[in-house]
Structures are given as C-alpha cells and as structure tokens.
Amino acid sequence: MKLPETSEWVLHTAAVIAQLPPGATVSGAQLSEHFGVPGPYLSKQLAKLVRAGVLIGSTGPRGGFRLARAPEHVSILDLVAAVDGAGDPYVCRELRQRGRGAARPEDCTTPCALASVMREAHEAWRASLAAVTLADIVAGLPDSVLEKNRRLLLAATG
Amino acid sequence: MKLPETSEWVLHTAAVIAQLPPGATVSGAQLSEHFGVPGPYLSKQLAKLVRAGVLIGSTGPRGGFRLARAPEHVSILDLVAAVDGAGDPYVCRELRQRGRGAARPEDCTTPCALASVMREAHEAWRASLAAVTLADIVAGLPDSVLEKNRRLLLAATG
DNA sequence: GGCGTTATACTCGGATACCACGTGTCCGAGTACCCCCGG
DNA sequence: CCGGGGGTACTCGGACACGTGGTATCCGAGTATAACGCC
Numbered sequence: 001m002k003l004p005e006t007s008e009w010v011l012h013t014a015a016v017i018a019q020l021p022p023g024a025t026v027s028g029a030q031l032s033e034h035f036g037v038p039g040p041y042l043s044k045q046l047a048k049l050v051r052a053g054v055l056i057g058s059t060g061p062r063g064g065f066r067l068a069r070a071p072e073h074v075s076i077l078d079l080v081a082a083v084d085g086a087g088d089p090y091v092c093r094e095l096r097q098r099g100r101g102a103a104r105p106e107d108c109t110t111p112c113a114l115a116s117v118m119r120e121a122h123e124a125w126r127a128s129l130a131a132v133t134l135a136d137i138v139a140g141l142p143d144s145v146l147e148k149n150r151r152l153l154l155a156a157t158g
Numbered sequence: 159m160k161l162p163e164t165s166e167w168v169l170h171t172a173a174v175i176a177q178l179p180p181g182a183t184v185s186g187a188q189l190s191e192h193f194g195v196p197g198p199y200l201s202k203q204l205a206k207l208v209r210a211g212v213l214i215g216s217t218g219p220r221g222g223f224r225l226a227r228a229p230e231h232v233s234i235l236d237l238v239a240a241v242d243g244a245g246d247p248y249v250c251r252e253l254r255q256r257g258r259g260a261a262r263p264e265d266c267t268t269p270c271a272l273a274s275v276m277r278e279a280h281e282a283w284r285a286s287l288a289a290v291t292l293a294d295i296v297a298g299l300p301d302s303v304l305e306k307n308r309r310l311l312l313a314a315t316g
Numbered sequence: 317g318g319c320g321t322t323a324t325a326c327t328c329g330g331a332t333a334c335c336a337c338g339t340g341t342c343c344g345a346g347t348a349c350c351c352c353c354g355g
Numbered sequence: 356c357c358g359g360g361g362g363t364a365c366t367c368g369g370a371c372a373c374g375t376g377g378t379a380t381c382c383g384a385g386t387a388t389a390a391c392g393c394c
Contacts, residue, residue, distance in 0.1 A: 001159055001160065001161050001242050001243075001247050002159065002245075002247050002376090003159050003247040003248050003276075004337095004338065004339085005249075005251070005338085005339080006338085006339085007248065008248070008249075008250065008251060008253055008272070009253065011272045012253045012254065012272065015272070016259075027365085027366065027367090028366085028367075029365095029366090032257075033257065033258050034257050034258055034259040035253055035256060035257040035259065036256040036257030036258070036260075037253075037256075037257070038339090038340060038341080040340075040341060040342070041339070041340055041341075043366095043367065043368080044340095044368085044369085046367090047367070047368060047369085050367085050368090057366085057367055057368085058347090058348090058366075058367085059345090059346060059347050059348080059365080059366040059367050059368090060346080060347040060348035060349070060364090060365065060366055060367090061347085061348055061349050061350090061363095061364065061365045061366070062348070062349075062365085062366090063347080063348075063365075063366045063367075064366075064367090065367090076272075076275055076276075084159050085159075087160075089159050089160050089161040090161050090165065090166070091163075091166075092166065093163070093166060095166055095167065095170045095193055095195075096170065096303075098193060098194040098195075099190075099191065099192050099193040099194030099195070100191050100192055100194070100310070101174075101192040101193065101306070101307065101310055102194075103303050103306070107300050107302050107303050110300075113295050113298045113299070114166070114169045114170065114173070114234075114295060117234055117286075117287065117290050117295075118161075118234075118287075120286055121283045121286035121287045122283070124282045124283055124285070124286040125279045125280070125282055125283040125286075127282070128275075128278055128279035128282040128283075129275065129276075129279045132275045137271050137272060137275075140271045141271070142265050142268075144265050145254075145261050145265050148259070148261070149259065152258070152259050160337090162377065162378085163377085163378080164377085164378085185326085185327065185328090186327085186328075187326095187327090196378090196379060196380080198379075198380060198381070199378070199379055199380075201327095201328065201329080202329085202330085202379090204328090205328070205329060205330085208328085208329090215327085215328055215329085216327075216328085216386090216387090217326080217327040217328050217329090217384090217385055217386050217387080218325090218326065218327055218328090218385075218386040218387040218388070219324095219325065219326045219327070219386085219387055219388050219389090220326085220327090220387070220388075221326075221327045221328075221386080221387075222327075222328090223328090
C-alpha cells in the first residue's frame with residue numbers, strides 16, 4: 001500500500017495556495033518553481049483538484065489556481081481523495097464463494113467479516129484525515145515561514 | 159492507494175488455517191484448490207507469513223503450514239503487514255526544504271505538519287486492524303461454514 | 317519379527333518473465349490582458 | 356481624451372512515452388515417509 005508521491009506535492013501546494021490573499025491566484029509554473037518539482041506533472045495533479053471542486057483554475061494572463069472555498073472547509077482527506085481516488089484499498093472479491101470450498105450463497109447473507117474489518121480500518125483512516133483542515137496546517141506553521149511565503153507570493157502576483 | 163489482491167488471499171487462507179486441529183498442517187496446493195487461486199503464487203505469499211513469524215512451514219510429505227501461535231494472538235494487522243510491508247503509505251521527502259521557496263533548516267526543527275497528520279491517520283488504521291484477531295474472525299463464521307471447512311480439512315489431512 | 321538403509325514422492329523457497337499503474341513529458345485549445353488605432 | 360478591435364502572451368487541460376512494482380509461473384533444495392532387504 002503506497003500513496004502516490006504527488007500526494008505530498010498536492011498537500012504542500014494546497015497549503016501555499018491557502019496562504020494567498022482572497023481573490024489572488026498562483027500559476028502551476030510558479031508553484032513548481034517554489035517546490036522544485038516538474039511543472040507539467042504538477043499541473044496535471046492540480047487539475048484533479050479542480051475536477052474535485054477543491055480548487056478553481058483560471059486561464060489566461062494573471063490566471064492560475066485558487067481555493068474554491070475557505071481553508072477551514074478543505075480537509076486533508078479532500079486533497080488526498082482527489083489525487084488518489086476515494087476507493088477502499090481492500091476490495092472484497094468474495095473469495096469465500098470461489099474454489100472447491102466455496103460457501104453456498106445462503107451462507108453469505110452477511111457481509112464478509114474480513115471485508116468489514118478492512119472497511120472499518122479505512123473509515124478510521126478517513127476520519128483521521130477529515131478532522132484536519134488546511135486552516136489548521138497554516139495555523140501551525142512558524143511565523144518566519146508564513147512571512148517568507150507571503151513575500152514570495154506577493155512578488156509573484158505582483 | 160491500493161492493497162495487493164493477495165492480501166485477501168492471505169486473510170482468508172489464515173482464517174482457514176486457524177480452524178485446523180492443533181498440530182495439523184495444510185499444504186499450499188490444498189489451499190489453492192480450496193479458494194481457486196494460483197498455487198505457486200499463493201505459496202509465495204505464505205512464505206512471507208513464515209518469514210514474519212506468523213506461520214510455520216514444514217516440508218516433506220504430510221507437511222504444510224500451521225499457525226506459529228494461538229489464533230487469539232494473530233491480529234489482522236500482522237497478516238496485512240507481512241504481505242504488504244509495514245511502511246507508511248505516505249513518505250515525507252521534506253518538500254519544504256526544496257525549490258526556490260525552501261525553508262531554512264532552522265525553521266524545520268519540528269516535523270512536517272502534513273507528515274504528522276498522515277502518520278497519525280496511518281496509526282489509526284493500524285490500531286483498527288490490530289484490534290481484531292483471527293480468533294474473532296473464526297468466532298463470527300456461521301456454524302455451517304465451520305462444519306464444512308472441518309469436513310474438508312479432515313478429508314485433506316486424513 | 318525388528319531394524320537399518322535406500323529410494324521416493326511430496327513439501328516449501330527463491331529465481332525468472334509479463335503486465336498495469338504511476339511517473340514524466342509534450343503540445344494544443346482557450347482566454348484575459350495590453351497595445352494600437354480611429355473617432 | 357475615450358472607446359473598440361486585434362494581436363499577443365500566458366494559462367490550463369488532455370494526449371503521448373518510460374520505469375518500477377505487483378502478478379503469475381517455473382524449477383530446484385530439502386525432508387519425512389514408506390517400502391525393501393538384511394539380521
């Protein structure tokens with residue numbers, strides 16, 4: 001089980017976007033320079049966030065990305081699910097009904113116990129991520145970092 | 159994020175092995191017939207469980223696999239970790255220290271907030287899986303299934 | 317009949333190909349801005 | 356000086372190759388069994 005490396009990019013990128021003044025935008029190229037990651041690939045991932053309704057993308061000069069709603073209402077789960085998909089890592093293929101030892105359908109009225117356990121664990125993971133928002137992340141950053149980002153973003157939007 | 163399909167095989171297989179009488183063993187070939195999955199590949203995964211100390215593998219005629227300890231002391235997490243690895247799905251590559259907007263090391267004394275959030279979520283997932291044992295799974299199976307498995311296993315070992 | 321030896325058949329374990337998803341890159345469609353021209 | 360039109364440069368979005376890890380398979384090393392011959 002492994003999350004795409006781009007999930008880290010998206011999380012950090014969203015944290016920077018959350019520090020923008022209201023209405024301002026940042027382009028994918030600027031963000032890729034900011035973090036030292038491939039530009040086109042980052043844009044590809046940010047496009048997923050746009051499709052998920054987390055970001056809003058504007059084209060043309062002075063265009064770029066901005067949050068679709070307040071940072072308090074963007075959870076970490078929203079970001080991870082957008083870039084990685086919301087599906088359960090464990091998919092039950094009803095193994096108990098296959099092979100020589102297959103259980104009869106009348107014994108399978110209740111969901112597979114193993115699938116239920118895995119599902120609950122995934123729900124616990126999701127709940128843990130849904131409890132933290134972008135606002136929490138930004139609030140926890142040192143002032144020096146906030147100041148530096150503000151300066152860089154102002155210079156970029158300029 | 160996706161768990162290997164073999165994790166389902168291993169979970170169901172372990173549940174069947176947990177139903178064995180003490181001292182009895184089941185071969186990989188019998189298990190693959192039981193579930194209708196490729197034999198050699200299943201054995202490859204069970205070998206991981208042996209390396210992890212969950213199963214014990216015996217060679218030669220009448221050989222096979224058996225639990226290394228009581229089902230009450232084998233958690234679902236043990237099985238999943240053995241087949242998929244125990245690493246965190248999210249790996250922090252210290253993105254904050256890369257690129258143009260890199261933070262100075264003196265601002266990175268505390269761990270990355272995003273990495274901490276992801277780590278806690280993973281811990282919640284692990285805790286949820288560690289709370290369930292093979293004994294719990296077997297106890298929840300219908301009596302008809304238990305009886306059927308007992309009959310099949312006796313026929314195999316008999 | 318009992319015991320040692322040998323041959324056997326069965327088991328696991330690791331080394332070897334194939335395929336899908338994630339990674340990385342590119343180019344095209346669309347749009348807001350800016351400049352220029354005319355009134 | 357003000358308004359309109361066109362050019363331009365910049366943006367995102369989707370389509371195209373490459374590499375790594377999961378999937379599937381095979382064959383070899385090792386061992387408890389069982390038969391066999393000998394005492």
